[in-house]
Amino acid sequence: MSASRRIRLLVLVCLSALSLSVKAIEPATPLVPNSDPTYQQLRNLSLGSEAVSVNNFDLKRDAATFHLRSGTVCFVAPVRGKVTGAVFVGDGNMILEPRQASERASLKLLTKEDEFSENFSHLVLRFTDGTYEELKKSGGSASAGCDAGLLHDSQNALRHGHVMKYNLDGRILEDVLGSDPGGLFVAFIHGKRYNGHELYFIDPHGAPNVAPEQVELMTDDENKFGLWTSFYLADEPKGITPQQAVVRIEHQQLDTTIEKNANLQGKALTTFVAMRDGIRVIPFSLFPSLRVQSVTAEGGQPLAFIQEDKKDDADFRVIFPKALTKGAKLTITTVYGGKEAVVNTGGGNYYPIAREDWYPNSANVSFGEYASYNMTFRIPKNMKIAATGDLVSEQNEGGESVSIWKSGRQPVAGFNFGKFKMQEAKLEKPEYLVQSYANEEPPDVIKSLLHVASADLPTQGSHMEGAALGNMSTVPLIKKALAEGQLSVQLYTDYFGPSAYKRLAITQQTSCNYGQSWPELVWIPMCYFYDSTIRHQLGMDWGDRGYWKSVTSHEVAHQWWGHTVGFNSYRDQWMSEGFAEMSASPYLQLIEKNPQKFIGFWNDQREILLERDKEGWRAIDAGPVTMGYRMSNSRTGEGVTRRLIYPKGAYILHMIRMMMWDRRTGDENFKATMHDFVQTYTNRAASTEDFKAMVEKHMTKEMDLEGNHKMDWFFNEYVYGTSLPSYKFNYSFDKDPAGDVLFNLKVTQSNVDDKFRMLVPIYLELADGRIVNLGRARVMGSTSVEQKVPLKGLKDAPKRALLSYYDDVLAAPN
Numbered sequence: 001m002s003a004s005r006r007i008r009l010l011v012l013v014c015l016s017a018l019s020l021s022v023k024a025i026e027p028a029t030p031l032v033p034n035s036d037p038t039y040q041q042l043r044n045l046s047l048g049s050e051a052v053s054v055n056n057f058d059l060k061r062d063a064a065t066f067h068l069r070s071g072t073v074c075f076v077a078p079v080r081g082k083v084t085g086a087v088f089v090g091d092g093n094m095i096l097e098p099r100q101a102s103e104r105a106s107l108k109l110l111t112k113e114d115e116f117s118e119n120f121s122h123l124v125l126r127f128t129d130g131t132y133e134e135l136k137k138s139g140g141s142a143s144a145g146c147d148a149g150l151l152h153d154s155q156n157a158l159r160h161g162h163v164m165k166y167n168l169d170g171r172i173l174e175d176v177l178g179s180d181p182g183g184l185f186v187a188f189i190h191g192k193r194y195n196g197h198e199l200y201f202i203d204p205h206g207a208p209n210v211a212p213e214q215v216e217l218m219t220d221d222e223n224k225f226g227l228w229t230s231f232y233l234a235d236e237p238k239g240i241t242p243q244q245a246v247v248r249i250e251h252q253q254l255d256t257t258i259e260k261n262a263n264l265q266g267k268a269l270t271t272f273v274a275m276r277d278g279i280r281v282i283p284f285s286l287f288p289s290l291r292v293q294s295v296t297a298e299g300g301q302p303l304a305f306i307q308e309d310k311k312d313d314a315d316f317r318v319i320f321p322k323a324l325t326k327g328a329k330l331t332i333t334t335v336y337g338g339k340e341a342v343v344n345t346g347g348g349n350y351y352p353i354a355r356e357d358w359y360p361n362s363a364n365v366s367f368g369e370y371a372s373y374n375m376t377f378r379i380p381k382n383m384k385i386a387a388t389g390d391l392v393s394e395q396n397e398g399g400e401s402v403s404i405w406k407s408g409r410q411p412v413a414g415f416n417f418g419k420f421k422m423q424e425a426k427l428e429k430p431e432y433l434v435q436s437y438a439n440e441e442p443p444d445v446i447k448s449l450l451h452v453a454s455a456d457l458p459t460q461g462s463h464m465e466g467a468a469l470g471n472m473s474t475v476p477l478i479k480k481a482l483a484e485g486q487l488s489v490q491l492y493t494d495y496f497g498p499s500a501y502k503r504l505a506i507t508q509q510t511s512c513n514y515g516q517s518w519p520e521l522v523w524i525p526m527c528y529f530y531d532s533t534i535r536h537q538l539g540m541d542w543g544d545r546g547y548w549k550s551v552t553s554h555e556v557a558h559q560w561w562g563h564t565v566g567f568n569s570y571r572d573q574w575m576s577e578g579f580a581e582m583s584a585s586p587y588l589q590l591i592e593k594n595p596q597k598f599i600g601f602w603n604d605q606r607e608i609l610l611e612r613d614k615e616g617w618r619a620i621d622a623g624p625v626t627m628g629y630r631m632s633n634s635r636t637g638e639g640v641t642r643r644l645i646y647p648k649g650a651y652i653l654h655m656i657r658m659m660m661w662d663r664r665t666g667d668e669n670f671k672a673t674m675h676d677f678v679q680t681y682t683n684r685a686a687s688t689e690d691f692k693a694m695v696e697k698h699m700t701k702e703m704d705l706e707g708n709h710k711m712d713w714f715f716n717e718y719v720y721g722t723s724l725p726s727y728k729f730n731y732s733f734d735k736d737p738a739g740d741v742l743f744n745l746k747v748t749q750s751n752v753d754d755k756f757r758m759l760v761p762i763y764l765e766l767a768d769g770r771i772v773n774l775g776r777a778r779v780m781g782s783t784s785v786e787q788k789v790p791l792k793g794l795k796d797a798p799k800r801a802l803l804s805y806y807d808d809v810l811a812a813p814n
């Protein structure tokens, strides 16, 4: 492994020297990775000679209090005069009290107790804040007596971790070299009560996995993994997104060559603005097997950089010789390359494994940051590529197909290529170019699966065999994807307003079980292009619960949700996935004009929310949608977030649509809300509270259940809460003296607290089969509402009355 990497390294050195000389820049020798002397000292850090004894000392760090009853604290050796760690050995306890009730509830999942109170007999601390001074002041002098092995264990935990690989030394280097005092605090807690591998993290720049939030408790344990709580620092202003980013990337110029064997060679010119004074170390996100060859500043000066082994904490960081000033704009050139970021899956199919990090991207890759892109791709000449942005040119040069793509501000850049056939259609309203790409030949894995499938077929089914196996090309279905893409774009433009884009390429990807969306580009799983017979033979029937029906409309809807409108943090991701999922339902209702499919869609969504996983959890109970991917842990189950934020996020938007629906104007009010939301947040990140404010701006009088023109009641129940009401409906039809139908109804709401409010729509199925919305009952708490409603002019008794016929309210099934 390492020998082949060394060879590739040499090839890349040649390439980088070549590209530098082409640009007439003085050739310079790239620096050896990880060779910065300060970094080396931090990487090889061990205990120093300083130690103190402590007695009943409280170290408070945001919501945590470390009570050191008795013991010894040994400090690490200083690096550039800064002490960045300590080991405590003795008797101690940690109390963690998040300020938010929802976070205390989340911790309870780990502890099964009301209070988080952990005991330990040793503790490793890493910091760049005032911990050293504070501990030193507190204690009497002691002769060193701590186990240096504890420090090394903590270093190994994040370098080679099974759960999280994170270059903490690189992060500490940012503060040691920077002029900022630094506020990092990390505690490795060998807990005796809950878990032996607890990690308490405070990073003002944003903690790992949960940034932009800064405080987090996780278990770094292969068998018991969880992000148990996370929140903003107490002194962070509320309601404002902190801009912790060290830099903001403005522009990327990416030159990418992908060889036939899928080896990727890249050169990135990344232009960014320093967001604070005194920065010397800048973190980026780059796929670990893409090995950095060189980083140079404008003028060709080589820059030092960090990138550990691809199997370890390979986070990429660039080190500047001098501190940057806030607002300074710089461009650096990174030359990198390697295998594994893209895989050749056979039959002219390529599978990009590296998603948002096939180029040096922003360190906290989220869909809330926008940059412009100029991209050049060089791929084998008989291949066709679709990428984000506008195609500027495409031509064959030697053995390569070279294409140039350009885009305005986008949250991320991506591509897909292969031996594709393409068909396209131009829309006029809205003006949009929709393209559909598919490959005639299946990838090797599908071919071999089919081989197995055909061997398994019973003899009486052999007529199917020929049909299925003889025609595995997905090209004939290219039209289906194209048609669905066109119709979705038109429908969503009508419902949500114009997207930020004018082009959409729908492409197939090798992986069968998920899709992905980029600005102007979507990847649809290969199996979507196959019919249900073939999917059955491939063992892919699992997706029949709605997945195959809605995968294209879901991915297309991400052009609005996730790309045109970005999302702030993991707390808001439910909107991206949920709104995209919901978008499939008006498609079924208005394009396919199939009310049964529409109702079936919502039944499927409810079922996903209410079924138990193997850990015994129903997704709906695991936590609120705003917990996002943090909610999946070893207690709730790995898939719980997927089973929560997609269907429940969809339901939340659907419920708002249904509440806004009006007999006279239909969806107009809902459309106005969504148009306003999209227009206001085009090319910006929106938060859950931003969306709430938008709903409040457009809410109807009827929705104002608390009389304060706020939607708190609804958001507290369904967005920030886990309520699930049950309903019972009793009714009868009489005649009044004039011969008109008199409707007696009783709606009973249960399994909710006293404050739970809801608007419950009542529908009638008339004698002629039409379904009409009669109005909405207002119910509060676990109670019943009774009413007699004269249906003036209606002589024939309706066939039946129904509550929430269109699944208007997410509730327990009857």
Ligand SMILES: [Zn+2]
Binding pocket: 554, 555, 558, 576, 577, 580
């Ligand atoms: Zn999605």
